[in-house]
Amino acid sequence: MQFGAGLWCLQTSATTPRSSAEAYRQLLVDAREMEAMGYDSLWLSEHHFFYDGYCPAVIPAAAAALAVTTKLRVGTGMLLLPMQQPERVARLAGRVAEQSGGRFDLGVGLGYRDVEFDGKGIARQKRVGLHKQGLEAIAQYAEPSGVRVWNGSATPAGVARAGARGQGIYLSGANPLSLVRDLAAAHRQGWEDAGRPGGVRPRVAALRNVWLADTPAEAAAALEYQRASYVLYAGLGWSVAATGDTPTMDFKKDADAAVAGAVATSIIGPAEYIIDGLTAVSEAGVDDVIFRVVLEGAPQSAVHRVLRRLADEVLPHVAHLEAAA
Amino acid sequence: MRIALLLDDNTTTAWAAAADAVGSFAVGCWLGDTETSSVVSAAVVATTATTRVAVGVRLGLENPITLAEELAVLDNISAGRIIAVVDTGDLDLDGAREDLGLLVAGLSARPIQHAGARWTVPSGVMGPDMPKSLIVTPEPTQLEVPIWLVGAVAQALSAETGYPVIADDAGQPLTQARVQPAILQLTGDLVADRDAVIAWSAAGASHLFVRVPAGADPSLLRGYIALHLAPEVAMVNYPRVMSHTLRPLESTEETASVSADLE
Numbered sequence: 001m002q003f004g005a006g007l008w009c010l011q012t013s014a015t016t017p018r019s020s021a022e023a024y025r026q027l028l029v030d031a032r033e034m035e036a037m038g039y040d041s042l043w044l045s046e047h048h049f050f051y052d053g054y055c056p057a058v059i060p061a062a063a064a065a066l067a068v069t070t071k072l073r074v075g076t077g078m079l080l081l082p083m084q085q086p087e088r089v090a091r092l093a094g095r096v097a098e099q100s101g102g103r104f105d106l107g108v109g110l111g112y113r114d115v116e117f118d119g120k121g122i123a124r125q126k127r128v129g130l131h132k133q134g135l136e137a138i139a140q141y142a143e144p145s146g147v148r149v150w151n152g153s154a155t156p157a158g159v160a161r162a163g164a165r166g167q168g169i170y171l172s173g174a175n176p177l178s179l180v181r182d183l184a185a186a187h188r189q190g191w192e193d194a195g196r197p198g199g200v201r202p203r204v205a206a207l208r209n210v211w212l213a214d215t216p217a218e219a220a221a222a223l224e225y226q227r228a229s230y231v232l233y234a235g236l237g238w239s240v241a242a243t244g245d246t247p248t249m250d251f252k253k254d255a256d257a258a259v260a261g262a263v264a265t266s267i268i269g270p271a272e273y274i275i276d277g278l279t280a281v282s283e284a285g286v287d288d289v290i291f292r293v294v295l296e297g298a299p300q301s302a303v304h305r306v307l308r309r310l311a312d313e314v315l316p317h318v319a320h321l322e323a324a325a
Numbered sequence: 326m327r328i329a330l331l332l333d334d335n336t337t338t339a340w341a342a343a344a345d346a347v348g349s350f351a352v353g354c355w356l357g358d359t360e361t362s363s364v365v366s367a368a369v370v371a372t373t374a375t376t377r378v379a380v381g382v383r384l385g386l387e388n389p390i391t392l393a394e395e396l397a398v399l400d401n402i403s404a405g406r407i408i409a410v411v412d413t414g415d416l417d418l419d420g421a422r423e424d425l426g427l428l429v430a431g432l433s434a435r436p437i438q439h440a441g442a443r444w445t446v447p448s449g450v451m452g453p454d455m456p457k458s459l460i461v462t463p464e465p466t467q468l469e470v471p472i473w474l475v476g477a478v479a480q481a482l483s484a485e486t487g488y489p490v491i492a493d494d495a496g497q498p499l500t501q502a503r504v505q506p507a508i509l510q511l512t513g514d515l516v517a518d519r520d521a522v523i524a525w526s527a528a529g530a531s532h533l534f535v536r537v538p539a540g541a542d543p544s545l546l547r548g549y550i551a552l553h554l555a556p557e558v559a560m561v562n563y564p565r566v567m568s569h570t571l572r573p574l575e576s577t578e579e580t581a582s583v584s585a586d587l588e
Contacts, residue, residue: 010401012463020401020463028371028402048394053463056394063367064402067338085387088360095361099338099368118455120388121448 001278001321002288004041005034005307006077006207009294010061011052015228016297020053024061026300031065033304035072037311041105043077043207043290047236048116059092066100075105077170077207077290078152082130083111083120086137093138094145102146107170108134109152113236135165150205155241159183160190166197173207173292174230174262177284179246180206184285184323204323205288208281209266212274212309221302222268225295230259232296271313278314282321326526326558328550329353329379331508331534335541338368343543345373347551353534355381355410355475363395370403377406379473379534384424385414390446390461393431397465405466410491413476421478422485429472434464473506492530495521499529506532513538515549519557526558533558 008030010023034042044061047054055061058076065074081089097104110127111117117124138149150170151162159169169187171180184204191201211222234255242248251258267277281289291310293303330336330344331353341352352373354366362381370378380399382392400407411428413421423441430437436458439446447459472488479490483500492499492507499505507530511518525533535554537545556563 010398010463019466021404021466024398024402025404048462049459050462055398056462057363057391057398060363060367060395060398061402063364064371067368067371084391088387091358092361092364095358096364099364114451115447115455115459118447118449118451119390119459121445121450123450 001282001286001318001323002040003310003315003319004039004043004073004075004205004288004290005293006043006290007045007292007294008042008055008061009045009047010055011050011296013052013232013296023053024064027061027065028068030304031069031072031074034307035069037307038315039072039307039311040288041073041075041290043075043105043107045077046080047113048080048083049119050236059089059096062104063096063099066096066103069103071103073103073105073148074100075107075150075170077107077150078109079107080111080116081108081134082127083116083122084134086130086134087141089134090137090141093142093147097142097146102148104146105148105150106138106142107150107152108138112238154179154183156182156186159187160193163187163190163192163202164194164197166191166194166202168203168205170290171204171206171286173209173290174233174249174258174265175206176246176261176265177280178244180281180286181284182244182246188285188325203287204285205290206281206284206286207290207292208278209263209268210274210277210289210291210310211266211268211293212271212306212314213268214270219268223263223266225298226263226266226268227259228296229292230262231255233262234259271309271317274310274314275317278318279321282318283324285323285325287323326522326530327351327532328522328555328558329377329532329534330546330550331356331536332365332369333357333536335537335539338365338372340543340546341369341376341378342372343546345376347547349376349546349550350532351377351379351408351534353379353410355379355412356536359383359412359414360386363399366399366407367402370399370406373403373406375406377408378403379408379410381412382409382428383412383414384421384428384476385416389424389427389444390431390437393428393461396428396432396470397461397463400465400467400470401463403466407465407467408471408473410473410475411488413474413478413482416478418478418481421476421482425472425482425486425488431461432465432470434460436460471504473504491534495524495528495530501529504532505530506534508534508536510536511538511550513541515553518554522554522558 044058046058048056062074150168213219233251237252239250327350329351333356359381366380438458483490
């Protein structure tokens with residue numbers, strides 16, 4: 001199992017104000033720190049036209065973080081592919097991979113906010129076709145340069161298509177473990193049904209809400225960070241459709257229930273509890289875990305401390321884990 | 326006149342840190358594949374501290390709103406050090422005017438409402454309930470991102486907008502705008518290169534990007550450009566003895582070595 005952290009969204013929000021320049025300066029500090037702590041990857045996220053400056057251009061941000069590190073992988077989780085010119089995105093990604101020694105992970109998603117599609121002049125109804133064009137351009141221009149592609153999806157059909165292409169998937173931290181298990185299985189099945197393209201099963205990465213806490217007070221603070229971070233999704237209007245035994249999670253129609261459901265996915269406790277939780281994640285079919293620790297209201301010092309403690313007290317005990325078949 | 330390094334086939338992004346160390350006013354990143362200048366520039370801004378970074382922006386290949394978003398991110402990564410070198414690409418004057426106008430609006434932190442031949446922003450394609458204007462975020466760090474023009478219709482666009490065109494011929498008349506950037510290919514011959522930078526200064530250039538000769542290494546920045554060329558255009562009648570005196574010792578190792586010799 002490999003480990004990363006995210007999501008760096010580079011915001012300056014109503015409740016956690018700072019300058020955007022400070023947010024980006026801190027990204028470069030964090031990238032160096034993550035590398036020194038031994039993490040495998042750092043992940044960015046993209047949105048457009050949101051009041052808090054949510055990063056709208058993740059490829060340049062990734063290129064900057066890669067330029068100040070030598071081993072750390074940097075990924076986009078997710079770049080909203082239908083909103084950009086496909087060949088240009090693919091060429092940019094390829095160039096980043098070339099100038100970073102192949103350390104760029106390109107996670108791509110469809111996007112969901114109508115206001116973003118409207119601002120870019122693209123009908124959301126066309127996003128699947130545009131996404132397909134984007135993936136074709138990435139296959140032509142980016143993957144030959146060493147770009148590793150990840151697909152963001154929360155539907156069995158979507159992840160199965162990614163598996164059939166021989167590409168990895170990257171699952172939301174708000175997904176309950178039951179859904180993660182279903183999606184990992186569908187991804188694996190899609191890959192097998194397609195004749196196992198590439199010969200090596202593509203990986204399943206999952207954001208997980210993890211926080212190492214020794215006391216009830218620390219755990220309560222971590223839960224509050226999680227809650228505040230998911231209020232953002234209410235502002236963005238995100239939703240996840242029902243799948244199998246997993247009910248709909250709609251941050252637009254019932255924000256309280258959706259926030260509560262997302263927070264309920266959290267693995268918060270002492271090191272032994274985290275190790276048990278990550279073991280369960282690997283048993284659900286996950287290869288790589290991205291700790292979702294960059295949270296609204298969580299001070300930088302707290303984020304660094306929890307990353308350090310996870311690296312020292314947890315990772316040595318879980319690095320051997322392999323995703324269950 | 327200030328002198329800057331222009332990255333090209335003879336240089337790599339590693340040159341940028343060396344240019345930063347010797348006080349080059351900028352590192353130009355717009356030559357070659359202008360389509361990917363934003364990610365080359367990102368690596369340069371992340372590995373430099375004070376030098377400005379001239380980012381290539383090619384119009385006509387992407388929505389200007391998306392280009393504005395990229396510039397804003399780069400301006401924030403660099404804490405306000407970018408210059409946008411806008412290439413009009415294959416657009417005609419009308420197209421370049423519209424795209425440049427939208428790009429500039431996207432960097433303004435103001436609500437945008439634009440209806441033109443090429444773009445409508447917001448588009449309205451998602452229905453009547455969508456907002457009638459939008460603001461590109463994050464806003465740049467700089468009060469106003471400098472815009473310098475290159476490309477086939479750059480001169481005509483400059484005449485309309487006042488943004489300077491990057492000149493490449495010191496023999497042609499230059500505008501005497503507050504900023505007049507230019508480009509020079511260095512030869513490696515000190516007399517010729519010194520005359521060339523002086524000629525650009527005399528012609529009215531305010532900022533000169535230099536391309537280095539093939540085979541040069543980054544020591545050229547300190548031992549040639551900073552030592553011999555930059556001082557020539559930093560004052561009138563520069564006393565060249567200043568460039569021919571022994572430079573102060575830089576490293577403790579070097580100081581110790583000299584001290585040992587003296588003993």
